Amino acid sequence: IAQHHIPKKQLKVEVILEPHEVSLLWQCSKFCKPNLLDMGSLMIKPIQRVMKYPLLLCELRNSTPPSHPDYRALDDAFAAVKDINVNINELKRRKDLVLKYKKNDEDESLKDKLSKLNIHSISKKSKRVTNHLKILTRGESQVKDNTFNREEKLFRSLEKTVRHCVKNISLCLQHIQDAMPLALQSVMDLQEISHNKDDEMGYSGTLSNALNPCHDFASHLQRLTLTPLSALLSLFPGPHKLIQKRYDKLLDYNSYLQRSAGDESDLAKKEYEALNAQLVEELQAFNQAARRILSNCLCSFITLLRDLMLSAQQAYSTLVPVPLLISSISEIQNRVLEEVQNLNCVKDNSATFIERKLSFEKKKPVQILPEMPRQTDVHRSKLLSTYSAEELYQAKRKCNATQEYDINLLEGELVAVIEQRDPLGSTSRWLVDTGNVKGYVYSSFLKPYNPAKMHRMDAENRFCDDDFENISLFIFYAVHAFQARSDQELSLQEYQRVHILRFCDLSGNKEWWLAEAQGQKGYVPANYLGKMTYA
Amino acid sequence: MSWIPFKIGQPKKQIVPKTVERDFEREYGKLQQLEEQTRRLQKDMKKSTDADLALSKSAVKISVDLLSNPLCEQDQDLLNMVTALDTAMKRMDAFNQEKVNQIQKTVIEPLKKFGSVFPSLNMAVKRREQALQDYRRLQAKVEKYEEKEKTGPVLAKLHQAREELRPVREDFEAKNRQLLEEMPRFYGSRLDYFQPSFESLIRAQVVYYSEMHKIFGDLTQQLDQPGHSDEQRERENEAKLSELRALSIVADD
DSSP states (O other): OGGGHHHHHHHHHHHHHOHHHHHHHHHHHHHSOTTOOOHHHHHHHHHHHHHHHHHHHHHHHHTSOTTSTHHHHHHHHHHHHHHHHHHHHHHHHHHHHHHHHHSOGGGSOHHHHHHHOOHHHHHHHHHHHHHHHHHHHHOSOSOOOHHHHHHHHHHHHHHHHHHHHHHHHHHHHHHHHHHHHHHHHHHHHHHHHHSOSSSOTTHHHHHHHTHHHHHHHHHHHIIIIIHHHHHHHHHSHHHHHHHHHHHHHHHHHHHHHHSOOOHHHHHHHHHHHHHHHHHHHHHHHHHHHHHHHHHHHHHHHHHHHHHHHHHHHHHHHTTOOSOOOHHHHHHHHHHHHHHHHHSHHHHTTOOOHHHHTHHHHTTOOOOOOOOOOOOOHHHHHHHHHHSOGGGEEEESSOBOOOSTTBOOBOTTOEEEEEESSOTTOOTTEEEEEOSSOEEEEEGGGEEEOOSTTHHHHHHHHHHHHHHHHHHHTEEEEESSOBOOSSTTBOOBOTTOEEEEEESSOTTOOTTEEEEEETTEEEEEEGGGEEEEEOO | OTTOSOSTTSOOOOOSOHHHHHHHHHHHHHHHHHHHHHHHHHHHHHHHHHHHHHHHHHHHHHHHHHHHSTHHHHOHHHHHHHHHHHHHHHHHHHHHHHHHHHHIIIIIHHHHHHHTTHHHHHHHHHHHHHHHHHHHHHHHHHHHHHHSOOOHHHHHHHHHHHHHHHHHHHHHHHHHHHHHHHHHHHHHHHHHHHHHHHHHHHHHHHHHHHHHHHHHHHHHHHSSOTTOOHHHHHHHHHHHHHHHHHSTTSOOO
């Protein structure tokens, strides 16, 4: 009977839609008895009747003496009919509550919202807030429904899952749509380079087909996965709002539990229970359906991916002739490249900076270093005991002696600095003691010795060395003196050593290099510089 | 021709025959185009491999997000499906990475190496051009002296100019000849050089896609309703959605 409440509205709508039926009815009613009821009155008859029964039975019961045999039956009947009415009411309350709170908030303007504010609503809201805080601080509320909680948790997980799926799958689709045409384009470009224009043009036809699978994939994915999931996602906010409302009602009911029962607490209880029951029932259905949709969409996604891979494979398969091993590829290519590089036009004109400086190097004989005894532990302990910690340094890298009185060092060898200058007064060359011999090394090759940090520093330094290997390997010196003509340039003395920071100037001109010497930086002409190698 | 007032507008004397010049331009033009192609292709391939990697990363994200959701904890079927999907996606990522590495080694690196030859070639052409300018200049000088009256000092200067001209002319002709001979060879070498790359690229793609097809094919077998076709699923989804919309707790749109 209670279902009539809803269908009544729908029935009204249906009647409007079928005007010929209405006219038929009207015509019938014209020819029929004048006191025939219209549709609306007809529909309301059962409701009126149900409401009459309790009253009827009540009167009957009141006029029956308790000793009458029928009294019991009457009593039961009365209770039953009252129950029916209560149930109908509660069901109606459930639907009404849901309807009331389902209304879209976006339809309300700010004015509407403000007009709803009054003492009553404000006090209601503030009461709820305090109750909420009470629950948060003191633990569980007295009213709990485990079934609901479970369903609600499931609901929320589903929402999160669906939302993530929509986002991630869309992103993946985007990437597929980007990547596959790009790959195809590259293949076609490479084909163009590697083949003569005249022959084998038949390939391009089959390749362009591979673009289509991507297109089909996109449209199918939209239809089978993304659209249903997005539609599902849009259905979540409605129940979400009702869940919030239920929580509010819970808070209200909770607050009344502490006080004595009354009309207000009764109402709160009824409202809460109505909303709760409705939500529990329908959330279960919702969750089940949602989960089904989710797994369907995922299955479709996977199937589509499989098909996409197949068509891509087929597209590319038509082109592969003979399989080639990787090793033979590099062999072939290296051979061809060598041939090309051996072409005179290439050989004579390779423009690397090392080659340009070759003229300075050609005459330098290879230095044969005498076998130097290496530092042993005895030497190291002698150093450690003789010198204080500040004087002890460690070689960052292997140092080779190039000048008179220089000594060789291996990486990590310990030295004690005797003097931080050389006979010529340069402070970049230091006199050191290895415990075995004394001689000169460049200070830039030394770092303060710290036994605690040794292991870590080694790793760091190794990294730095590799970085600058190519540059610091070549220390340059000025073959001729150079006079700076502006403050961008650096004056050099003959045979002065410089450290090169950059092998071109700001405009990329390779004739001028940025050099540093004695703490000053400036540009120097490249052809004034000669290279010194420390192998 | 001294009566012509606009000496500047006079066309340069053709010391290099037109046909030779034309051949040179043509060959060099082809090589310039090749350089451009190589450079562009290198960039495109890099973009393509980056896009591939982004693709597999986002695919993995799908399954990882699904797995991390508490939804799967209670639902065993869903958990199985998502775990299988996750495995598949991670394998896809691994294979993709391997494919990209392969492409890097057999296509992108060779492209780079091939491209590094062009600066030398361009330098050679520039030097030939310089030599040509020198040649023209000296030739003009010689001709200038030839036109003057044949007095003693002029003859001496003429002789000197001719002496200067000779090595320059020879240098230019040598450069010209060298380039004309070697440019076509360079151009032709690209075929042998790039064909293996092309084959390797195709093969990498084929291997990758056939693996992927197998992986996803196996995955579809593992799904909980392998029998359903796409249409069935679509219809079921529609039905479920309308069922949901009929629920009273769902907002009317």
